Amino acid sequence: MKPFAYHKPDSVSAAVALLAAHANAVPLAGGMTLVPTMKQRLAGPDHIVDLSGIAGLSGVSMDGGTLVIGASTRHADVASSELVLAKLPALARLAGRIGDQQVRHRGTIGGSIANNDPAADYPAAVLALGADIVTDRRSIRADDFFIDMFETALEPGEIVTSVRFPLPDAAAYCKFANPASRYALAGVFVAKTGDAVRVAVTGAASAVFRAGDIETALSESFEPSALERISIDASGLMADIHADSEYRAQLVMVMARRAVAMALSPG
Amino acid sequence: MKISFVLNDRPTTVEVEPSMLLSEVIRETLSMTGTHVGCDTSQCGACVVHVNGKSVKSCTLLAPAVEGADIRTVEGLSGDTGPLHPMQQAFRDNHGLQCGFCTPGMLMAALDLVSHNPDPAESDIREWLEGNICRCTGYQNIVKSVIAGAAAMRQAS
Ligand SMILES: Cc1cc2nc3c(=O)[nH]c(=O)nc-3n(C[C@H](O)[C@H](O)[C@H](O)COP(=O)(O)OP(=O)(O)OC[C@H]3O[C@@H](n4cnc5c(N)ncnc54)[C@H](O)[C@@H]3O)c2cc1C
Ligand code: FES
Numbered sequence: 001m002k003p004f005a006y007h008k009p010d011s012v013s014a015a016v017a018l019l020a021a022h023a024n025a026v027p028l029a030g031g032m033t034l035v036p037t038m039k040q041r042l043a044g045p046d047h048i049v050d051l052s053g054i055a056g057l058s059g060v061s062m063d064g065g066t067l068v069i070g071a072s073t074r075h076a077d078v079a080s081s082e083l084v085l086a087k088l089p090a091l092a093r094l095a096g097r098i099g100d101q102q103v104r105h106r107g108t109i110g111g112s113i114a115n116n117d118p119a120a121d122y123p124a125a126v127l128a129l130g131a132d133i134v135t136d137r138r139s140i141r142a143d144d145f146f147i148d149m150f151e152t153a154l155e156p157g158e159i160v161t162s163v164r165f166p167l168p169d170a171a172a173y174c175k176f177a178n179p180a181s182r183y184a185l186a187g188v189f190v191a192k193t194g195d196a197v198r199v200a201v202t203g204a205a206s207a208v209f210r211a212g213d214i215e216t217a218l219s220e221s222f223e224p225s226a227l228e229r230i231s232i233d234a235s236g237l238m239a240d241i242h243a244d245s246e247y248r249a250q251l252v253m254v255m256a257r258r259a260v261a262m263a264l265s266p267g
Numbered sequence: 268m269k270i271s272f273v274l275n276d277r278p279t280t281v282e283v284e285p286s287m288l289l290s291e292v293i294r295e296t297l298s299m300t301g302t303h304v305g306c307d308t309s310q311c312g313a314c315v316v317h318v319n320g321k322s323v324k325s326c327t328l329l330a331p332a333v334e335g336a337d338i339r340t341v342e343g344l345s346g347d348t349g350p351l352h353p354m355q356q357a358f359r360d361n362h363g364l365q366c367g368f369c370t371p372g373m374l375m376a377a378l379d380l381v382s383h384n385p386d387p388a389e390s391d392i393r394e395w396l397e398g399n400i401c402r403c404t405g406y407q408n409i410v411k412s413v414i415a416g417a418a419a420m421r422q423a424s
């Protein structure tokens with residue numbers, strides 16, 4: 001690993017100041033993506049700004065009808081949170097199936113969405129639920145946040161501080177996991193709020209996306225059978241050694257039907 | 268930079284480079300080679316240790332991140348001369364290892380599970396050990412060992 005200077009600020013403003021003061025400085029959250037990429041020299045920052053010393057960046061709370069999750073909240077803590085289990089069980093279930101237990105003990109929601117891996121799980125929940133991503137300087141709608149593979153609307157030096165989830169009437173996430181890494185080969189999050197249905201797909205393309213045809217069909221009838229005559233276009237989907245794009249297109253529809261069935265009868 | 272932590276109940280202070288991994292500090296700086304490094308890419312779980320009671324992959328933790336932490340490695344289970352920990356004894360009795368390379372990580376991950384789930388079902392064990400890869404045993408006897416080890420620990424407490 002390339003040498004770097006290590007900083008551990010105790011406030012968001014101090015972290016933002018450090019990131020602004022140094023060229024080639026990056027925030028460190030759980031390190032479950034950043035450390036492996038530094039080992040492979042895909043990343044070589046000169047300054048690491050560790051966010052783990054900032055009190056108040058982790059934890060789960062309700063603000064009116066909105067579930068607020070601090071950026072530094074670990075996957076394992078979202079999975080086992082009584083509040084998340086009661087208010088948004090689909091999100092707890094998603095968090096409990098990220099990677100393995102040791103990854104879940106370190107990885108954070110802020111790191112996951114800032115990283116925007118095309119096969120990551122959280123981006124599907126954030127996009128399907130229409131969450132807001134709160135940073136040190138503004139609030140960004142999920143629809144505007146995820147740009148492309150490993151690319152988000154975050155400016156250099158901008159820090160995610162929390163994610164605000166409006167509560168749906170029904171929601172579920174279903175993924176077909178790569179058996180080695182547990183990343184999604186295809187993952188579908190469905191969320192129904194009133195008559196509106198939002199569906200986000202991860203793992204299948206270069207970044208998470210909303211599946212318009214599936215949303216339209218489910219807004220007319222929120223039943224797995226509503227998706228029987230629908231397919232998604234394979235031409236824009238990823239193909240790799242694990243799955244070609246036709247297979248991924250097929251998996252998306254299967255995961256979507258299963259997610260709807262799960263949303264209708266959670267438990 | 269200097270970092271201080273408690274390692275297997277002993278207060279420890281070491282001089283490290285910020286870019287060192289916890290696995291390097293344990294194995295190279297402190298010459299405690301019970302913790303193994305299998306993949307060094309966060310996949311295999313051979314390097315699992317406890318940090319503040321939770322199992323984590325020491326090959327994916329920067330040394331400065333453990334300042335002030337309470338760390339336990341496989342060496343901390345039974346001391347230098349004491350009898351084996353019941354979980355270690357169960358792995359020995361149930362043929363839970365062949366080459367033994369994965370065993371320190373298996374033990375530390377299993378003990379984290381048993382600490383909050385004293386009587387785990389087979390499915391709990393398989394799910395919890397998802398991140399621990401064994402190239403020898405086929406896992407059957409590892410699961411058997413964890414069930415036996417958990418039972419022995421319940422009896423002892
Ligand atoms: C073996 C393994 C299996 C995995 N399986 C899965 C899986 O099945 N599904 C899945 O979704 N993920 C998986 N992951 C990834 C895991 O969830 C990571 O924890 C996550 O992607 C990154 O979160 P982190 O907190 O570790 O961030 P870090 O690695 O610390 O940071 C990641 C990136 O985000 C930036 N960053 C971090 N925090 C912030 C912030 N608050 N504001 C702005 N930028 C920030 C960093 O600078 C860095 O560029 C896996 C990882 C491993 C090692
Ligand atoms: S050596 Fe750490 S996970 Fe393999």
Ligand code: FES
Binds near residue numbers: 364367401403
């Ligand atoms: S006993 Fe050889 S790797 Fe598990």
